Amino acid sequence: MTTALQAGGATDGAPVRSIFSHVSRPAILLAVIFVIFACLAAVFGLVPASQATIHGFVAGGYIGLGAIGLTLVLGVLKLVNFAHGDLLVAGVYFTILFAWAGLPLPLAMLVAMIATAALAFVTDKLVWQPLRRASASTLQLFLSAIGLALVLRFSIQFVAGSQVRTLGADVVSSITFGPLRLGTLQALALGVGLLAMALTGLALRFTNIGKEMRAFADNRALAEVSGIDTQHVINMTWVASGFLAGLAGILYATAIGSFNPNFGITLLLSLFAATILGGIGNAYGALVGGLVIGLSQEWSTLLFNARWKPAVGFALLILILLFMPQGIFGRTKRRS
């Protein structure tokens, strides 16, 4: 904000800014979230509103973590990865596979995340790298992404079947905080989700590769000129994207309890919404966007029947595209 103030002060003829331009956008967002929560609490009572908000944070965790990978790939490689939702599914089914092979569940989850990262890396080598070299058109990239999504989703369905499954963990026990109740697994998903979001944010902020990725997403030409190893950044982007997708999928499966191989495509539009809301290529934005989408979906259950929850995500996506195509943190003039 200081730069904006200096810029405003330095040029005499600058247009008068509204008072809101002096408040940071995250602060506005936080205020909006709090006001909505207060309104909901006033109308529906504090307990239902808090309950929905907690569930919103659970959903926000996996949507935000899923959206980071999507936004990094979009920012670094200018690729709309329609197969990203299916990487989340892959993470979950890898977990089932490794658990079935005899690993204890937490270890199976960790190995599954690594396996998903490897899968993302391999898809880059097999599908995306050749297309990059041939400087393929948008349509070619779109169709390949859709093709890859179909291959991943239905290969999983071929092997594991399309029936509803669970991770085989204890879904009955719950924790109570006064009048609030939360499933133990959901509490775990919430804790791990928030922790992972914080760690990811820190890694992007302070590690070299995190900085390089953000630099790349921000301005590729400038990043290349300053000597960043392109191939390394691209590889690490896929690995990070896959790892976080695996984690997000596992958190989803843990929090929801039951799932089938089609959950990825349904979740994908929520991930897109979070990505665009946060500003394309902006990893912190994706985390915040994820929280906003998660909260909105869960809050909507106070107003409508819960079966409309996914539709709320889709509608939000369209509204965001229409009214804030640059996202919360995006700049007003950014074209790729």
Added chain:
Amino acid sequence: MSVDFWINVGVLAGIYGIFTLGLQLNAGFTGLLNFGQAGFMAIGAYTVGLLVADWGWPLWLALLAAIVLAVLAAIFVGISSLRLRSDHFAIATIAFAEIVRYTLQNAEFSGGNQGVIGFDNEWRAAAGWMLTKLTAIGLGSYTQLPLFIAVWVTFLLLLLAIATLQRTPWGRVLRGIREDEDATAALGKNVFSYKLQSLGIAAGLAAVAGFFVALNVTFLYPSVFDPTFTFFGYAILVLGGYASYTGVAVGSIIFWALIEGTRLMDTAFSAGQQAALRFVIVGFFLILLSRLRPQGILGNRNEMRVRS
């Protein structure tokens, strides 16, 4: 038995041919990545089904209403989303198609997952009449033949109409937009309006396809209109050829012959696994074609320029 099977494949190829004509107009000739075609098709099919079954409209009038409604939906989607970047537009249209499907699945008026039934009496009467004529030339035993004829006559007429339209100055403006939007705008063309027209026509075609889907499946349920079917349309498009309307017909026949043909093979897989395998094959199709021959069988490489 086997002839009936292939007649059915022909019906599917014709229906998805009509469906893909619209995608070809959008993606192939206007550079517009419309990924919501399944949504327009659903609107068409459900309008026909509900108007006939619940309101007692005659079938032809319901078809007209379906086309009008799908075009109106396209105008709504277009006005709100056409100003977006092309990749954002694609995402917005997918979201639109998902909203349509979700609404049909969960709303009261559409019968939810029970679907809509009992709208095809008039069609059956007409088909019965056609069958008596077909019996006279010895083809009366193929019960799906009337639908096949209706679909393909419609498809070929529409194909002819749209290919003719493409050769008019109107069609050239669309290609101009695909090649260079700013230059076309600089020539004084209202790019937005042309894009909207392109999208509207595609939605109308999708509604016609939806009409035939309704007649083919005889009862409507939301998962018939999964957004995945838009991807089928794109597979047909790239297979037949980018920016080629004849390619749509060729692509659709090859695509459905391959997809449905796999049903005839004796495999050790369960029905569910075979269904999954078909989608895996479509996926590989898309990946390999966009890598090896992005312009498709009848397409022209020089026409391939969709930018973001």
